[in-house]
Amino acid sequence: xxxxxxxxxxxxxxxLAQVVEGQIWFxxxxxxxxxxxxxxxxxxxxxxxxGAKSPDKITAPxxxxxxxxxxxxxxxxxxxxxxLVMEAMKMEYxxxxxxxxxxxKITAKTGDQVTLGQLLVQLKLTEKA
Amino acid sequence: MRPIKSVAIANRGEVAVxxxxxxxxLGLETVLLHSDVDINTRAYRLAKKxxxxxxxxxxxxxxxxxxxxxxxxxxxxDSIHPGFGFLSENADFAEQCEKNGxxxxxxxxxxxxxxxxxxxxxxxxxxAGLPLIPGYEGADQKVETLLAEAQKIGxxxxxxxxAGGGGRGMKLxxxxxxxxxxxESAQREALSAFGSATVFLEKYLGRAKHxxxxxxxxxxxxxxxxxxxxxxxxxxxxxxxxxxxSPSLTEDLRRxxxxxxxxxxxxxxxxxxxxxxxxxxxxEFYLLEVNTRLQVEHPVTEEVMGVDLVKxxxxxxxxxxxxxxxxxxxxxxxxxxxxVYAEDPYQGGIPSTGKIGYLAWPEGPxxxxxxxxxxxxxxxxxxxxxxxxxxxxxxxxxxxxxxxxRTLKDSTVFGVRTNIPYLIExxxxxxxxxxxxxxxxxxxxxxxxxxxxxxxxxIKKWAGVISKHVTETRxxxxxxxxxxxxxxxxxxxxxx
Numbered sequence: 001x002x003x004x005x006x007x008x009x010x011x012x013x014x015x016l017a018q019v020v021e022g023q024i025w026f027x028x029x030x031x032x033x034x035x036x037x038x039x040x041x042x043x044x045x046x047x048x049x050x051g052a053k054s055p056d057k058i059t060a061p062x063x064x065x066x067x068x069x070x071x072x073x074x075x076x077x078x079x080x081x082x083x084l085v086m087e088a089m090k091m092e093y094x095x096x097x098x099x100x101x102x103x104x105k106i107t108a109k110t111g112d113q114v115t116l117g118q119l120l121v122q123l124k125l126t127e128k129a
Numbered sequence: 130m131r132p133i134k135s136v137a138i139a140n141r142g143e144v145a146v147x148x149x150x151x152x153x154x155l156g157l158e159t160v161l162l163h164s165d166v167d168i169n170t171r172a173y174r175l176a177k178k179x180x181x182x183x184x185x186x187x188x189x190x191x192x193x194x195x196x197x198x199x200x201x202x203x204x205x206x207d208s209i210h211p212g213f214g215f216l217s218e219n220a221d222f223a224e225q226c227e228k229n230g231x232x233x234x235x236x237x238x239x240x241x242x243x244x245x246x247x248x249x250x251x252x253x254x255x256x257a258g259l260p261l262i263p264g265y266e267g268a269d270q271k272v273e274t275l276l277a278e279a280q281k282i283g284x285x286x287x288x289x290x291x292a293g294g295g296g297r298g299m300k301l302x303x304x305x306x307x308x309x310x311x312x313e314s315a316q317r318e319a320l321s322a323f324g325s326a327t328v329f330l331e332k333y334l335g336r337a338k339h340x341x342x343x344x345x346x347x348x349x350x351x352x353x354x355x356x357x358x359x360x361x362x363x364x365x366x367x368x369x370x371x372x373x374x375s376p377s378l379t380e381d382l383r384r385x386x387x388x389x390x391x392x393x394x395x396x397x398x399x400x401x402x403x404x405x406x407x408x409x410x411x412x413e414f415y416l417l418e419v420n421t422r423l424q425v426e427h428p429v430t431e432e433v434m435g436v437d438l439v440k441x442x443x444x445x446x447x448x449x450x451x452x453x454x455x456x457x458x459x460x461x462x463x464x465x466x467x468x469v470y471a472e473d474p475y476q477g478g479i480p481s482t483g484k485i486g487y488l489a490w491p492e493g494p495x496x497x498x499x500x501x502x503x504x505x506x507x508x509x510x511x512x513x514x515x516x517x518x519x520x521x522x523x524x525x526x527x528x529x530x531x532x533x534x535r536t537l538k539d540s541t542v543f544g545v546r547t548n549i550p551y552l553i554e555x556x557x558x559x560x561x562x563x564x565x566x567x568x569x570x571x572x573x574x575x576x577x578x579x580x581x582x583x584x585x586x587x588i589k590k591w592a593g594v595i596s597k598h599v600t601e602t603r604x605x606x607x608x609x610x611x612x613x614x615x616x617x618x619x620x621x622x623x624x625x
Contacts, residue, residue, distance in 0.1 A: 001487050006598050008591060017595050018543050020486035024596040025543035031550065032541060033583070035592035062480050063510045089471075089480045089514040116482075 055098040058121040060114045064088030069110055071121065075103045083121050086114070101125040130348075130448035133208045133232060137162055137201035138176070139222075140212030141191065142501035143518060144425075145172035148210045151439035160204040162197050164190035169506045178204050185511045191215045194222050198229050208232035208446065210439075214513070217422040218245050234446040235401050236346070236421050244397040244419040253396055254416050259389050262408065262415040264331040266291070275312050275330065280305065282332050288312055290319035291327040301333055334415070336567045337408040339363065340375050341420075342390035343430045345441065346400035347450040354387045354405075355434050356460045358426055362555060364478075364571045369548075370555060371426035372465045373433045376526055376564030377409060386414050393419065402427070402442050408568075425468070425518070428497060432464035432522040462522055463529040467537065467552045469517040471508045474551035475581040482508050485516075486543030495522040496536050508545050516547070526564065530556055554579050 003014040008028070017026040025034045068085035071077060077097045086093045105122040108114055135158040138148050145161060149172060152159045161176035166185040173179055180200040183190035190196065192215060201209055209231050211217035217235065224238040236244075243249050254261055265278035279286045279302060288311060289299040300311045312328065320326040343355040359375035360368045378386070390405035393416065404424050406417040427438050434457055444451055472478045484507050490498040500517035502508065508516060521536055523529040534556050537549050558574060560566050 001489070004595075004598060004602065006595060008594055015595055015598075016487065016489075016541060017599050018487050019596070019599065020544040021484055024592050024599065025486055026592065026595045027541050027543075028591060030538040031583070032543065032547075033588050033591065034543075034546070035588055035596075037596060040589065040593055040596060061476070063482055064480070065510075088482070088510040089512065091480060091514070093479055 056101065056123045056125050057119055058083055058095055058097070058123065060086060060116055060118045060120055061093070061095070062086070062088050063116050064093075064114065066108050066110055066112045066114060066120065067092070069106065069108075071103050071106070073103055073106060077101060077103060077123065084108075095120070097123065099123070099125050100127065130446075131207070131232075133157060133234075133443060133447045135160060135204070135206040135208070136234070136443065137197075137204060137206035137209045137231070138172070138212065139191070139197045139201075139209055139216055140214070141167050141170065141172060141512065142515070143499040144212040144423075144501075145170075146175060146501055147499055148212060148439055149175045151437065151443060154437075155440060155443060157443070158206075160201060160206045162200050164511075166509055166511065171501050171503050171506070174503075180204050185509065187215070187511070194219070194225055197222070198225055198231065201226075201231055202229060206231065208234055208443075210234040210442070211422065213422050213425055218420070220245065232446050234442050235423075236399055236403060240397050240399050241421045244393070244399065244403075245421045247418065250393075250397075250419060254393055257392060257396060259393060260413070260415050262332055262334065262417075264329060266329045270316070270327055272309060272312055272316075275328070276308055279308055279312070279330055282330060284308075285333040285335065287331045287333045288315045288328050289331070290315065290323055290325075291329050292319065292323035292325045334408050334410045335569065337410040338375070338377050338566075339368075339406065339417075339568050340378065340386065340409050340414070341404050341406040341424075342387055343424075343427070343438070344390055344394045344399065344403050344405055345438075345445075345452060346394060346398075346403070347452070348400045348445055348448065349450075350395070350398065352391045352394040352399055353452065353454065353457065354390050355430050355436065355438075355457050357383060357386065358424075358429055360426060361566045361568050362561070362570055363568055364575075368426065368468070369571070370465065370467050370552065370561075371429055372463065372526070372529075373429035374460050374463070382409075382412070382414065389414075389416065401445050402438050410567075425515075426466050428499065428518065428520045429464040429466045432495070432497070432520060433460040433462060435461070462524045463526040464520060464522045465529050465533045465556075466518055466520045467533060467556075468515050468548075469519060469540075469542070469552070470514045470548045471516050471545045472514055472548050473546040474548050474579055475546075477578045478548065478551070480510060480514050481546040482510050483545050484508075485545060487541060488543070489539075489541040490517070490519070491536075491539045493532075493536065493539075496532070497521070516542070516545070527562070530562060551575070551579050 003016050006015050023034045064086045067087045070082050079099050081097045082094050101123040104124040108120040136152045137160040138145050139162050149159045159176045161179040162182045164185050182196040182200045209226050216222040220238040220241040223233040226233040263282045284304050286302045300315045302308050302311045315328050316326040339360045342357050346352045357375045358373045360371040362370040402423050404420040407414045471481045473481050488504050497520040521532045523532050
C-alpha cells in the first residue's frame, strides 16, 4: 500500500490508511491507530460498542465463551467483585463490577458463546455513577 | 525406514506454513488437515491438498486423533508432521500413526511417554543423578519431618497441597521462624480445599531464568544439542520473547547444561527434534521438563546455527540424518523472536478478533517473518491469539535488539489490535537490555500492561482528517476504473 500525503497539524505527513469494517485504521510515525467511523460522526467523546461503558451494564469485551458465573439474581455486589469469567483464545478474562449494586438480571449462562458488546449482567446500582 | 513422499500437516497457522515451506523445498507433497473455519488462512492457500477434519472447536478437529489419521490416509499421505501444540506431544497419536503405516515426524511414542510425563521424567533424572529442583514429596507428613526437609532444601521454600493446583493452598516460607506455622496452615487449607492434608515442599526460585537446549536425536540412539535459548520473558507461563543464545550463560555452564540435556534425552532414547528446559538461578541450574516436539521458538536456533530444523526433522524421520558435529559446533551472532498476538495492549491484553485489513511485514537484512494469515483473513476466538512471529539476527545482542525494535516499528497490522507496542516497550526496558531479566520480569514491570501515550482526543482528531482524505480520494474521478460494488475492501486501493 502506498502512503497518502496528508497535511496534519500543519505538516505534510505520510500516512497509511484503510477502512476495515467500520473503523478507520491508520499508521502515523510508526504507530497504528484505529477509530470507529460512527464515533467520528458523533460529537462528544463517547465510544460505541465495547467502549460505551455504563457501569450498570456488564457487556462482553470480546467474543468468547462464558466459563464461570460468580453471581446470581438479586445478589449484592461491591465495586471490584468478580462477576464472571470469559474465555477466548485459550485465555481467561475476569469481568468485575465497576460500582456497588445488586444483580438485576443475568442474561448469559455458563457455556454460552457470546458476541462482542453482548449484555451479560444487568446491575442495579446503589449510588449514581 | 522408507522415504517420505507426502506429508500430512496436523496443525494450523504459521507453523503449518513453516512445514509446507520445508516440504516444498524437499520436493514433497503437502496435505493440510484443517478445521472448517480455517479455509481462510495462508496455509490453506499454500498446501497442495487440503482435507477438512471437522468443525472449529479443537476437540472435534485438531485434537481428534481418528479424524486426523483418516484424513491423512484418504489423501494418500505417508507421514504426519504434528507441529507444536495440539497432538504434537500425544503418545497415543504417535502410536496410532505408526499403526496405520504413517511415519510420525517426531520422537517415538515410547520416548514421548517416558520424557513427556512429569513423574517418569523426574524418576529417570533422579536415578541418573541429574539436577532437579530440590523438593520433598514423601509420605511422611509429620510436621517435624517437613520442617527438617524444608531446612535441608534451604529457604525460601514453597509448601503446596499435593492435590492442589492453581496456587490454592500454596505458601511461601521465607525463613525458619515462620516455617512451622505456615506448614500447619497449608495442611489445614489443603484438607479443607481438597480433602487431603498431604503437602509437598519445593525450593522457591524467585529470580530464575528460563533456559532451554535444542536437542536432536539422529535415530541411532545418539543425541546432540544445538545450543541454548533463553525465554525468561513470559506472561502467565506464556513465552513472549525468546532469544538464542542466552545472554546469561558462561562457557562452563553452557557446556554442563548441554551435557545434562543430552544425557536425559539419550536415556529417553530420543530421536528427532526436542527441547530440554531448565531454570537457572545464582549459577545453579535445575531440569524442568522435556518438550518432545519442535518448539514455537525454533527459528532463533536456526538463525544462530545456520540450520533448518524442520527439514532436518523430515530427513531424520526417513533415516537420512545429516547434521555433522563440525557443522553445529559454534553458534554465530544473536537472534531474537517476538510473538505477535492479536490483543489490545492498552486494555490489559484482551484478545482482539476480527477481519485483518492491510498487513505488511517489510523485508530487510536478516529479518524473518513467520505468519499464517493474510489480508482479509479472520482472526477467530477459537484458537491461540498468535498471528505471527518476527525473528531477527544480528552480530551482537544489542544490535539484534535495535533491529527488532526497528522491524516491529516497520510492521503494520490493520483490522485487529496487536501487542506490537507492548513488545517494543519490553525490548527497550533497561532490564531486558541488560540481559538480567528473570521469569518474573513481566509481573514486575508490565503486570498492568501499557498505557496509550496518545490521548483519545488526539487520535480522534487525526482519524477525522485522515478518514476525510480517504473518502475524498475514493471519490476522485481520476482515480481509475472501478469494477464491482463499493466496499471497504475495494475502497481506496484501486486508485492508488
